[in-house]
Amino acid sequence: MANMPRKRPHEDSLPEDLQKLVAHQIEASLSGRNKYIILAHPSMDHIKKALIELDPLSYTEVKVDWREFESGMPNIFIEEVHKLLPAHVLLLLNMRRKEILLDQLSLLYAIPRYGCRSLTVLLPFFPTGTMERVDREGEVATASTLSRMISAVPMTPGGPARFLIFDIHALQIRFYFQDSILPVLLSAMPLLLNLLKTRYASEDVAVAFPDEGAKKRFGGFFEKEGYPVLFCSKVREGDKRVVRVAEGDPQGKHVFIVDDLCNTGGTVLACRSELEKRGAKKVSVFVTHGVFPQGTAWLDYVGLSWQKFEGGGFDRIFITDSIPETCSIFEERKVSQGEKSHFEVINLAPALHTYLQGQVNYDAREAWRK
Structure with a gap:
């Protein structure tokens, strides 16, 4: 038994x-x-x-x-x-x-x-x-x-x-x-690295940061992969503070401006203008979090910021889907404008x-x- x-x-x-x-x-x-x-x-x-x-x-x-x-x-x-x-x-x-x-x-x-x-x-x-x-x-x-x-x-x-x-x-x-x-x-930066190694493998790419802090956080990751790294900084010229390329040479390169988040985007837009003046062939953007301003008419603010970037002279503008409200605005506008939109939303799910x-x-x- x-x-x-x-x-x-x-x-x-x-x-x-x-x-x-x-x-x-x-x-x-x-x-x-x-x-x-x-x-x-x-x-x-x-x-x-x-x-x-x-x-x-x-x-x-x-x-x-x-x-x-x-x-x-x-x-x-x-x-x-x-x-x-x-x-x-x-x-x-x-x-x-x-x-x-x-x-x-x-x-x-x-x-x-x-x-x-x-x-x-x-x-x-x-x-x-x-x-x-x-x-x-x-x-x-x-x-x-x-x-x-x-x-x-x-x-x-x-x-x-x-x-x-x-x-x-x-x-x-x-x-x-x-x-x-x-x-x-x-970090979402490996998602950008995958883009650079696949879609942009045939291009002469450099990575730029809108300030020295962003370069300190992420610069080494891209330097190890062999990409030239630049960074911009704000300097005082007379009564104004302007953005200048503090390190690196963008001449003839497709430059990706990289940061963790973007609010109004003023610094990124100024950085793009300076890179273009210094001879960059094309300028794109990758930010993990597309924040953009909020207020009582938040959706209007997002739309205006989106339009400002859309007409800002960028080749492509990449954000992740970390902020659903922002991404839904972009996706709706992308549908209405078709392939004319320069925005592209990268899904965080594969990295997660x-x-x-x-x-x-x-x-x-x-x-x-x-």
Whole structure:
């Protein structure tokens, strides 16, 4: 009797949804993939869909009903919440607009309490990154404020939540987070490098930065790959401050102006004009975060900024899809103007997928280190 095999319950006796879950877990384990359940704010659906299309075995969606009470306050419901219990969860957030901040923080704090095995959060753009320090009394460093709010997320059974942030404006912000979470700083610069090595492989390319700070952050990454690196700086000429090429020669080259983010774009436009005067054959732009000004008529401001760049003399203007609101404006205008548009949106999903699956060399992280 002691040697008789234990009976296993017939799989037909298990609930259908549990059968599917067990089968999916077994398939993922045998394939060697890291399996994630994805929850996303509606504005981040484009990245969610791209990940699922890239690897359907690695990513499964759990839907969230982003309802509101009559008062306008959040009334959020996670469908099929039981699926979170044994799972590694990937949460896609967009905190660019303060009116949707409470909704997302509420979901963020709730997920670990439903027993997920681990929590990884994609926050591609850290929206208060440019206000990371106090230069005069009375200023408020909102980067510190948002870091504290994010750090309040509960621990998971697998440890602290990971927060993946692309091209944060100031590296020291990582130290604003408390030990309850793990900030992981990624970079979109490998996506640009892939463009240069494929689409622009036959051209004489140089990489320019609109200021010395950007060169310090990213210059070594491109220098190691053999690309000439330039940078511009603002100098005073009489009563004016003008942009000049401080280092490097753009003569006869297709120059890519590179930075982590772009607000009004005035410095980038001035840099393009100076590079052209110095003999650049063509000038393109790559920025991770196309921020652009906000205000009461934000969509109008974005449209005007977009038009300013469109007519600014650039060959191509690349941004990533880190800020969904900006990308939707660009895509709508691109559809209306057809191939006349100089803008092109680069999807972050492939770089995110590579990091999540631990494939090869962590290029998205190494761009910061070189």
